[in-house]
Amino acid sequence: MAHFAKLDSDNKVIDILVVNNDVITDENGDEQESLGIDFLKSLYGDDTVWVQTSYNNNIRQWYAEIGGSYDSSADKFVPVKPYESWVFDNTLWGWKAPVDMPDDLTEEELENGVYYNWNESTNSWDKLE
Numbered sequence: 001m002a003h004f005a006k007l008d009s010d011n012k013v014i015d016i017l018v019v020n021n022d023v024i025t026d027e028n029g030d031e032q033e034s035l036g037i038d039f040l041k042s043l044y045g046d047d048t049v050w051v052q053t054s055y056n057n058n059i060r061q062w063y064a065e066i067g068g069s070y071d072s073s074a075d076k077f078v079p080v081k082p083y084e085s086w087v088f089d090n091t092l093w094g095w096k097a098p099v100d101m102p103d104d105l106t107e108e109e110l111e112n113g114v115y116y117n118w119n120e121s122t123n124s125w126d127k128l129e
Contacts, residue, residue, distance in 0.1 A: 002036050005064035007049040011072060013064045016053065053077060061093050083120045101125050 053064035
């Protein structure tokens with residue numbers, strides 16, 4: 001199955017639909033994004049904008065998320081910003097906390113499911129046990 005993100009005029013993802021692979025396969029047996037876009041436009045209107053996304057992140061860096069966006073110049077999806085304080089890192093192509101997460105968990109803590117969680121009110125990482 002092929003997944004397509006519907007974009008608004010600001011390239012925000014407003015819907016994600018699944019299209020059968022038969023629809024996007026050409027006469028040579030190759031998948032063509034344009035066939036899926038044409039199919040979706042025939043159903044939802046020529047004025048709609050669609051971009052294929054990959055559930056396995058095989059294309060366009062991330063699987064599209066409703067509320068996320070599409071960067072057409074990079075040809076990649078941008079995930080939803082998780083916290084107001086986080087900034088987008090173009091090298092990692094993802095959101096980054098203003099403070100790096102500590103990496104001081106012991107082997108025993110890791111085995112017992114201890115982890116860090118971002119605390120937006122203090123702009124710090126809290127250890128959750």
